[in-house]
Amino acid sequence: xxxxxxxxxxxxxxxxxxxxxxxxxxxSISSSSYYWGWIRQPPxxxxxxxxxxxYSGSTYYNPSLKSRVTISVDTSKxxxxxxxxxxxxxxxxxxxCASSITIFGVVIWPHNWFDPWGQGTLVTVSS
Amino acid sequence: QSVLxxxxxxxxxxxxxxxxxxxxxxxxxxSNTVNWYQQLPGTAPKLLIYSNNQRPSGVPDRFSGSKSGxxxxxxxxxxxxxxxxxxxxxxxxxxxxxxxxxxxxxxxxVL
Numbered sequence: 001x002x003x004x005x006x007x008x009x010x011x012x013x014x015x016x017x018x019x020x021x022x023x024x025x026x027x028s029i030s031s032s033s034y035y036w037g038w039i040r041q042p043p044x045x046x047x048x049x050x051x052x053x054x055y056s057g058s059t060y061y062n063p064s065l066k067s068r069v070t071i072s073v074d075t076s077k078x079x080x081x082x083x084x085x086x087x088x089x090x091x092x093x094x095x096x097c098a099s100s101i102t103i104f105g106v107v108i109w110p111h112n113w114f115d116p117w118g119q120g121t122l123v124t125v126s127s
Numbered sequence: 128q129s130v131l132x133x134x135x136x137x138x139x140x141x142x143x144x145x146x147x148x149x150x151x152x153x154x155x156x157x158s159n160t161v162n163w164y165q166q167l168p169g170t171a172p173k174l175l176i177y178s179n180n181q182r183p184s185g186v187p188d189r190f191s192g193s194k195s196g197x198x199x200x201x202x203x204x205x206x207x208x209x210x211x212x213x214x215x216x217x218x219x220x221x222x223x224x225x226x227x228x229x230x231x232x233x234x235x236x237v238l
Binding site for chain 2: 048049060061096111113120
């Protein structure tokens with residue numbers, strides 16, 4: 001079954017760009033069956049969807065973060081990545097990657113979900 | 128402030144039935160299906176209920192979900208100590224070209 005694993009620096013300076021990678025195992029990131037997403041959770045707080053990507057490069061972003069977010073996919077490495085620019089302390093969070101399903105390559109977001117999730121990686125924004 | 132509203136806490140004794148509510152609006156719960164996630168202490172969220180009332184393989188039938196109008200509920204019957212966790216509801220919101228929204232989470236304590 002699918003397994004996802006986040007990786008990247010645990011500390012980023014304010015105003016810099018946060019970069020994380022999610023490695024997919026147990027399946028192909030090029031599968032037409034999945035969208036690949038990022039979700040974050042500030043310490044002691046709730047969950048916030050950042051965005052999702054298809055192997056073709058089609059993306060959906062949270063409107064509140066869209067101006068600072070870029071999600072990309074590397075099919076050769078079975079990985080997808082997150083870049084969040086101009087970070088502040090408010091971007092300190094555990095970042096999770098997770099998958100969503102498609103039906104014959106078509107994503108129906110109103111009737112979808114996130115499963116499975118990676119274990120998460122804590123990113124702290126501090127000088 | 129989360130788009131979906133959940134009580135911050137809930138509690139029950141072993142064997143009891145507890146429910147957790149999730150309130151939204153016409154652009155999210157009122158139009159789309161609701162999912163529930165369970166987050167055990169120090170772990171990643173796990174899908175518990177999808178499409179309002181469906182359980183993924185391996186989730187005990189003690190967990191059930193329902194939806195009515197712009198609200199949803201998660202019920203846990205035969206409460207067990209290992210159910211102590213944070214629970215989050217989620218739904219797609221049709222506003223602003225569409226995006227996922229979550230509840231603020233409910234911390235369930237088994238007394």
